[in-house]
Amino acid sequence: MSSSAPAKKPVVIYGVTGYTGRLVAEYLREYRVPFIAAGRDAKRIKEVLDKVPGIETAEYEIVEVEHTVAALTKLFSGAKVVCNMVGPFMKFGPEAVEASLAAGCHYTDTNGEQNWMMHAEETWGAKFAAKNLLLSPGVAQMYTTGEIAANICLEQPGLDTLDILVLWKGFPTYASTQTIFSILTANFYYLEQNKYVQWSPTAKSEVIVPGQHETAMALPWGGTAHPVWFKNDPRVANCKAQGGVFARPVMEGVVQITGVVEDQIKKMPKAEQEKALSDMAASLQAGMPPRENPRENTSVDSVHASGPLGRAHCVIHGICNYKQTGLLQAYLAYYLLQAPPKRVGFASGCQAFGHRELLGQLQAFGLVSAPQLTRNGVTVAA
Known part of the structure; x- marks a missing residue:
């Protein structure tokens, strides 16, 4: 009697040893989705996963893999969804995307690099669409929760x-800090009349924070994903996105470092730029932050939408922005194992799965409150 090999687990978390990767594993466990935990160091992966709450009830396996297209293609083949956590993505993302395409897998990541978003759309969007596959970079709290709020506003024609x-309370993880610094040498854009317009490298704003009297400092944060996602949305002609953390000293530090980048680092050769920025980022955040505390780690996503004769404002208060990211990644995988996305090729989380569906998941897990919505100055049910 012959025995067949066990089926490949359908989801691959690539880069599971980082702060967000372990949260994706945690929420895949809650959705009861089997997964492969992959990365460069199997021993380190085991150490990390052993600390994930309830991991003993999850169905998973650990795989050590080289960061090459060939090795990743072999690993991904037979799976259906790749959740990539290995950034900065402009530096390390191409191998994972190429391997996902070759293996016939849907691809998602948590990047915050606008230049990577543009590059991914231009380079692989049509190729993924031709295979009925989803290419959805940038699914994370700092982009998707705000995108949900924007789409709620846009329900008003x-x-x-x-x-x-x-805005959120907390401090970026090591990987997030590396990403933030890696994009400081890139150009970044907002959307004006359906065209990309470059931000000043040193742009910053004083912003009004819903629910408090103090203002906060916000930065374009590399342009963010929103202008890219809304570039080809017929409802939207203009889109500016800014953000950051509530801690003003941190934001002032980023502004100061941006000045150093403009005056000194941009003049260096590319390899020296990368090392200098990576060293600066590591000096700020070299370790793993503690697990998020919902009493301390809060988030605010605020979107003003306007037209010639109309206004809408949507605010979503949340907790634990990295948990929001982990949940969104896990839900996308859970969804894609059962149904095709609403859009294939390059698409945002809301475009591929629906903004109300994603909001429902965040609320079901207690990570965001009900949206606060006003239309033309009148509070309405969201």
């Missing part, structure tokens, strides 16, 4: 301008 603000 006749609004074509989005002013997006994303």
